[in-house]
């Protein structure tokens with residue numbers, strides 16, 4: 001059993017780094033950390049060194065997710081799992097670890113999404129950092145959801161190879177996984193789509209007031225709200241979805257069901273109808289989860305150069 005600590009970070013591609021910086025700092029409320037040597041810009045919303053990384057790119061979308069392992073022994077379990085399924089992996093070089101501020105890290109390409117999944121251990125000195133909230137009392141990066149036409153195969157890979165624990169599924173629409181034994185209802189989600197896309201990135205907030213204040217802040221700053229406020233039946237979270245300047249979908253959530261490691265309730269399959277997504281009866285804006293490709297990654301070759309049209 002691979003044991004995870006938590007979802008640690010998400011890297012996304014943005015087309016206009018200065019515009020994105022203003023938005024993620026002043027509207028989302030992330031704390032600027034630094035600009036890395038590769039030009040990426042790092043932000044924090046919890047007591048980690050960073051939780052969101054912006055990469056300049058001609059195509060907005062998902063670049064990688066960082067899954068913190070519980071301890072160093074988990075790499076051996078991971079290796080066994082990957083080798084048994086013929087999944088190639090690469091270890092980050094010491095140069096990359098130092099540039100990324102990680103003690104160690106391995107990376108795979110999820111075989112259906114072609115998405116970079118990173119498994120890492122943080123630097124010991126980076127585990128005593130304090131997030132300073134500004135416009136929103138964000139507690140942590142909550143989850144990332146990707147969507148793919150190879151929906152069933154991706155679910156099987158996350159469950160059977162990576163040992164993510166399924167919490168709930170809205171039948172053939174979206175499935176929610178916790179990073180076992182992390183208690184939160186989901187750290188990763190997988191949706192059904194006609195191509196590999198970024199569905200949304202979530203930030204968990206501390207108070208319901210953060211959701212209400214965000215609604216007014218978004219109105220003042222012409223930020224499109226695309227779903228919510230509402231309440232998800234699956235996780236019991238109150239949610240608010242909105243768009244970043246590229247049109248990628250972000251979410252604030254307040255509250256989330258937590259699972260015990262031993263004796264958790266069985267996963268449920270909810271019917272694929274709108275009330276399963278929002279018990280308050282809200283309707284999604286058609287722009288939700290339409291912008292953002294998965295930047296294809298291959299072990300040994302890195303990220304595709306995007307000389308092909310977006311949306312492959």
Ligand SMILES: [Fe+2]
Nearest residue numbers: 143200202251
């Ligand atoms: Fe979400």
